[in-house]
Amino acid sequence: MTIYLPIAEISVNMFLLLSLGLGVGILSGLFGVGGGFLMTPILIFLGVPPAIAVGTEANQILASSTSGFLGYWRRGGVDVKMGLFLMAGGLVGSSFGVFLFTLLKNIGQIDFFIKIVYVVLLFAIASMMLAEALWEKHRAHPKRATRRKKKRRRNWTKLLPFKTRFRTSRLYISSILPLAVGTVVGVLAAMLGIGGGFVMIPAMIYILRMPPHTVTGTSLFQIVFVTANATFLQAGFNQAVDIVLAMLLVAGGVVGAQLGVRWGTRIDAVQFRLFLAIIVLAVCAGLLGELVLEPKELYSITQATQRP
Template sequence: MQIYLPIADLPVNIFLILAMGAAVGFVSGLFGIGGGFLMTPLLIFLGIAPAVAVASVASHIAASSFSGAISYWRRRAIDPALAGVLLCGGIIGTALGVSTFTLLRALGQLDLMIALSYVALLTSVGGVMAWEGLRAMLRTRRGIVIPARRSGSHGWIHGLPLKMRFKRSKIYLSIIPVVLVGIFIGFLGAVMGIGGGFILVPIMIYVLRVPTSTVIGTSMVLTLVTMLFATMLHAITNHLVDAVLALILMVGGVTGAQFGARAGQKIRGEQLRLLLGLLILAVGIRFAVELVIRPEDMFTIRETGVTE
């Protein structure tokens, strides 16, 4: 069954889009991540323009993060003060990201930059996660126990000025690295169409030393607000948000996430990290292959929107 996407300007099989949403939703529920780093590449591989894919997936991520953020708020697993400081940087980063997105699109370099960014980010993050997961599995088989890092312990970051007490997380930390992390995640989400949870959560745990009890909920608040802001800016400045596409993805994503969450409870943590790392690495390699193979059509005609 074909359906026409008005902004993407092409017909697609509605069942294929629903299946993609369900598959990415399953992965999101399985690993506890947003899934934007998978959804955006899949849409691009399907033939949807990278600019439309990035802008449309931003709204999908925002909707997916909303229910999760509400759930964590009810369980008091969100640090409002920490989320507020992160959002100060996140809003700035998102605005910078959309401006960069618009500039690259005007210069005709947006598709290339999105592809290169995905290759660099996914291959590096996926490789590290796969290696760490494999090492953890080998240590478990050998019976080697590695003591976990204690949340709230001090490092060089804790010596920076402009400190603030985050009562819910029970940490006393400079707002400088928190704002910088927010800027980075906001920028990344606006340019690449990813929530950034798979990067933000490890940074908050291992660099900022935020307790795991508040990490995921707080990161979801940042993802929710920055993706909503990115969607609004993309819709106003670039007119690239395809509401029909986003709605279909949401329906499939919500369904798949329920099954993924159940499956994730039956798999060991180190196995999950290895599988996620391999998955991210595979998508990065796929993007790299797309950059070097010879396209079937050597030339494309695209409307620039510029009139005399």
């Protein structure tokens, strides 16, 4: 059954969208990633204009991260104070991101920008996953199972001013750090249609040095606010949010995430990470192809928005 998406202005098979949401939902349940970085390029392949893919993804991630956040909230896995600092940065970053986005859209380069940044981003993610999966395989070998030497780097973050105490995470660090991390992730989230968890979680672990039990919940807390802000501004300034598309993806996504979490305990994580890395690489190659291969039609036509 085809459905006409009112904002994207294309007709797409409804079940294709539902199963797409389901598939990416399963992956996000398995790996604990949001899946925005996969969904946005796939929507572009389907013919959704890149700008609308980004705006709509912000809306979808808002729904899925709200659901995830509530789960962590009940278990006490959210450092609210840290979350508020990250959020403050995130609101600034995502507003700036939408501003840049609108600017690029007006000079006609937003599609190119989204594609090229995704190529770089997906390549980085895929190589990190491959490296991690291969490393774990290597370590799993019984003979080689040696303790990793812990590198003691000089911690430059200790030198920053405006130190604040974060009780839930048992940290006493400069408040500039969470603000900066939040801002960078906010810009990425608004411009690329991602939650930014895969950037923020490593940053929280390695730069902020937060304890593992508060990392995911707190990052979800920030993502809820950042994607809400991005959705609001993208809809307001760029008319880039397709609520019908977002809700279809959400419907498939929540079911998929549940399945993913349930299957997560039963599968070989290393094998599966390799598999995901290959998917990400394939998507990356597809986008690169769109950029490098000579297009069949060199001219593209956009219609000025129709006043009904």
